[in-house]
Amino acid sequence: MELVEGDRVVATTLPWAGPTQTPVAPAADLVDAAIAAFDVAAYEAHHPFPTCFTCGPRRPEGDGLRLFPAPIEGSAAVVWRWRGATAHADRDGRLRPEVVWAALDCPGGMAWMHGGDQSEPEPLVLGQLSVAIFRRPNVAEELVVSGWQDGAADRRRHSGTAAWTRDGELIAQGAATWIRLDADQAATFAASSTPPV
Numbered sequence: 001m002e003l004v005e006g007d008r009v010v011a012t013t014l015p016w017a018g019p020t021q022t023p024v025a026p027a028a029d030l031v032d033a034a035i036a037a038f039d040v041a042a043y044e045a046h047h048p049f050p051t052c053f054t055c056g057p058r059r060p061e062g063d064g065l066r067l068f069p070a071p072i073e074g075s076a077a078v079v080w081r082w083r084g085a086t087a088h089a090d091r092d093g094r095l096r097p098e099v100v101w102a103a104l105d106c107p108g109g110m111a112w113m114h115g116g117d118q119s120e121p122e123p124l125v126l127g128q129l130s131v132a133i134f135r136r137p138n139v140a141e142e143l144v145v146s147g148w149q150d151g152a153a154d155r156r157r158h159s160g161t162a163a164w165t166r167d168g169e170l171i172a173q174g175a176a177t178w179i180r181l182d183a184d185q186a187a188t189f190a191a192s193s194t195p196p197v
Contacts, residue, residue, distance in 0.1 A: 023146075023173060025164040030072050031079050031144055038070035043114075048123035048186060055106035062087055065103055067145060069110030077148035078111050089139040100163070101131050104174035107147025108159030112178060123186050124157055124178040131174040142166050155180045 002009050044050065044057035053064045062085040069078035088099040095103075109124040137143060143163045150158040161174040 022170060023160065023162045025144055025162075025168045025170070026072060026077070026079055026146055031081065034070040034072045034079050035081060037073070038068065040068060043068055052106060054102045055110060061085070065099070067103060067106065069107055069114050069147065071114050072146075075148070076111060077146055078107055078114055079144060079146040080107070081142055082145050083142045084137075084139045086139060093139055094136040095139055097133060097136065100133050100136060100172050101129070101174075103143070103145055103163055104131050104161040104172055105129060105176070107145055108161045108174065108176040109147070109157070109178045111147040111149050111159050112157045124180050127156065127177040127179045129174060129176045131172060133172045135169075135171045137163075137165065137171050143171070150175070 002012050004010065040057070047055075047057055050056050050058040051064075053059065054067055055069065056064050057066070057068065059066055065082065065084070065088070067080050067082045070080055071078050082103065084095045084099060084103075088095055090096055105126060108129075109126065112124055143165060145161070145163045147159055147161045150160045152158065157178040157180060159176050159178065161176065162170060163172045164170050
């Protein structure tokens, strides 16, 4: 399936081609420590795309996902505890598939920008994302969402993402390729970023 804008193809969907191994949820104490140490104010002040639906700190509660990537100390991964809002659910009270996809988007890029040695001075943009949803969670369920680095080549940065329930049930996982922007490209993207309507 293709998503088009006029005559231009802007996205193509393909069957899941991501890793087959099952990621294990990070330990609760590591998650809590990462979140407690995370400087949300600094994150907001330096976010390259502050109105991003998934990780944008300028999205109001109940609008964007407000899923912020706290680095796990000693690893190349980020993590956040998160639950959706009523606006993100179907009539059955479960998170819509596109919202689950969105939750597995930005943590993969943020693992490169904020995880490990934070060696990416310029922002990344998504090139390709594969997601497998095993169960759509109820909107009230608290989830643990994580992203981690999974190799690099030239300007490409590969990452994995996953979402679990509090008790460690894997509900979805993703694999993504991100593209590192140079300074000029980053400035162009930042200039085109507009607040949500």
